[in-house]
Amino acid sequence: MTAIEHVAPPAWRETVARALVEGQRFAGAWAGGRDGSLTWRALLVSQHGQRVISCPASDGPVESIIELAEAAAWDEREAHDLYGLEFSGHAPLRALVAHTDDPAQWMTPVSGEGVHQVAVGPIHAGVIESGHFRFHVVGERILAVDPRLFYKHRGLERAAEGHDSDGALLYAQRACAACAVANTLAYAHAVENARGLKPDRELRIARTVLLELERLYNHLHDIGAICAGVGFAPGSMAFAALKDRAQQINQRAFGHRFLFGTVRVGHGGLALDASSTDAARRALRELHADTAAAWRELEFAGSMQARLDGVGVLALADAQRLGAVGPAARAAGIREDVRMASPRLAYDGFTLASPPTANGDVASRLNMRALELEGTYEILDDLLQQPLAPGATAGVGTAGTLGVGIVESPRGGTTCAVELDRARVARLHLRTASYANWPALAFAAAGNLLPDFPLINKSFELCYACVDR
Amino acid sequence: MFILLRQLATIRRDAHLSRGRPRSLALRHVDAGSCNGCEHELGAVSNPFHDIQRHGLDIVASPRHADILLVTGPVTTRMVGPLLTAYQAMPEPRVVAALGDCALGCNVLGDPTDVVGALEDVLSVDIRIPGCPPTPDAIAEHLLAALARS
Incomplete structure (x- = not known):
């Protein structure tokens, strides 16, 4: 379980400020409860672990923390729109999820x-x-x-409430196809954390394979998308074909091109015998060789490379200030990856990919993905040497009501918080890497040419679906 | 570049794709609230493994140029307006296709306050393509059947 530290509203801002000074990082906040008993909770993480602080939010405004952690801006706006929370010191508190007809309600005034x-x-x-x-x-x-955004807001978090943990899993998966493994795994980790369950070695290996297969087809897709962003059709089509081959491997090994239904709560749901892992490993080695050849070609495609340098720059200080995560953050020089400390997965000996340059521009984000693909191919080649067993979890910790799970999705750190009421899910909150990175993307686009926006957008390649939920 | 083109040529040769028949339909896609799975697979029907354009099926930029409105996802309260605007912008005769289980209303959709419902509740549906998400093969198959009927 994750303990909840309750603080009174006047101490809220001060507690967050102290945590940030001590080196903890803001990793999301969520409102919960009903009228009269609303709560406002924040997750803070550091190398030493994670903590959740909570304050009551029914009696008047809560002090905003955006001056301390700008990354909390969207969380506060969302809590206001969906739960009616008020924040003092966050002005103007612009609409995020709520869609009103009046542009002044959500737009930055620029004149x-x-x-x-x-x-x-x-x-x-x-x-x-x-x-x-x-x-x-x-x-x-x-x-x-x-x-x-939020045109696609389906109220998935609210719809998940009241279901048992297997039922709510379906809502976590429905948030986004391209991040289905990452989102459901963050959810499963959160529930298992709340129940004091730890995965065994088999389960850790099987889940790591799934997460890396998801990263593989996403990174291949994203490189192709950047090619499309500059109108370089041969690269776009070659990487679309490589992505399809990665998804065909998913289909053959696990029965689904997007790996839907492969993550379960409390245990594994799949097994691969030696001949299946061998076949997958062989197919991945061929894919690796063809990826390397295609990538070399991109490096020498002058008409494409000329479009990438110095475009859509997200500087290191801005990436830190805005709370950027994943390849986009690492391309700006942030040396963080959830995989460096993932005891619930099989990333033993994981080393962070170090790009030769981390300028925070489109070129850096593109190169970062190619570099990370190498690591992903290596991890998969290593883990698929033996058959995969379903695996299980065992109770070793204390069971409680709150659990938190954090995994590295293809787009970066994705957080899931689950609050349980006996066997039922009382609150499910998913804060995906895309959610964390949208403000950084908007910031990086400023100062650039309008026709370069599709390219900048593709270099982040954020989901809308798992932001909108 | 030449290696890329050679990779593509090899895939095309090995896929043994036929040339198709000389007819055409223009498609316009609207995401009314999907999880992005149907979008990925709709994109994949244009990749070198499927190359749906060889059958005369093309995805066009504006509903004003389209014969088929291809809708994904359950229809959210925030997308029902833009969806109907796109439909009204289409020239007649026009055809509506529901792509994927969510658009067909048979999936985990969301909260009733944020989701209007299946596509059928908003527009009359002519083509139904089931799947979660439908594979590129299934999408191509249904669209080609529609082309044969047209």
Whole structure:
């Protein structure tokens, strides 16, 4: 279980401030409860572990912490829209999930000589998720962009409440196809954490294989998407084919191209005999060789490389300030990866990929993915040397009502908090890597040319579905 | 670049794809609240393994150019307006396709206050493509059947 540290509202801000000074990092906050008994909880993480602090939120505004941790801005706006929480010191508290007709409710006011707006979406020209971008531009230059998401808000967290832990798992999975393993694994870890369960070695290995297979097809997809972002069709098509081959491996080994239904709570759901792991390993080695050949070609494709340097820069200080995670954060020089400390998974001896340059631009984010693919191929080759057994968990800790799970999704650290009421899920909160990174993407786009936005967007390649939930 | 093109040529040769028949349908996709799985697979029907364009099926940028409105996901309260706007912008005759189990209303959809329901509750549906998500093969098969009927 994860203990809840209760603090009174006047001590809330001070407690968070002290934690940040001590080197803990803000990793998400969520409202819960009903009218009259609302709570506001924050997760703080460090190398030494994680802690959850909680304060009652029914009696007037809670002090905002955005001046201490800017990464909390979206969490506070969401809590206001969905639970009616008020925050003092967060002004203007702009709408995030709630969609009102009045643009002043959600837009940054931008004015000046020659400033005009360009509205894009929610329906885009390609096969893309729904979301709206409001660009404030002078000529071709972006001054600021307001991403207006949550068009796809399905109330999945609320719908999961009241289900048992297996039932709620389906809602966690439904949040996003491309992050299905990461999201359900964060959820399973959270429930197992709450119940004091630890996975055995077999389960840790099987889950690590799933998580890396998900990273594999996503990173291949993202490299292809960046090629599409500059209109380099041969690269886009070659990596689309490599991605499809990775998904065909998923289909053959686990029966689903997106690995749906492979993560269970408390135990494993799959087994692979020696001939299946051998076949998967052989197919992955072939894919690895072809990926390396295709990547070498991209490195020498001058018309593509000329578009990447210095575009969409997210500097180290800004990445830290905005709480960026994953390849985007590492491409800016942040040396963090949840896999470095994942005792619930089989990442023994994991070393962080070190890029030769980490400028925080599109080129760095692209190169970071290619570098991480090497690590993923190595991990899979190592773990698939033996057959996979389903595995199980055993009770070694104290059972409680709150559990937290953090895993490294293809896009970065994804957090799930689960509050249990006996066998039922009372609250499920999923804060995905995409959620953490959207403000950083919007920040990185400012100052660039409007026609470069699709490229900058693709270099982050964030999901809308698992932000909107 | 040449190695990339050679990889692509090898895939095309090994896939033994036929040339298709000389007819065409233009598709416009609207994500009404999906998990992005159907989008990934709809993208995959254009990859070198499937290459749906060779049958005369193309995904177009505007509903004004489209014959088929291809809708994914359950319809959320925030997407029902844009979805209907896209439908009304289409020239007639027009066809509506529900892509995936969510659009067909037979999946874990979400909370009733945020989800209007299945696509059928909003527009009359002509083509149903089941699956969670439907594989690129299944998508191509259903669309080609529609093309044969058209």
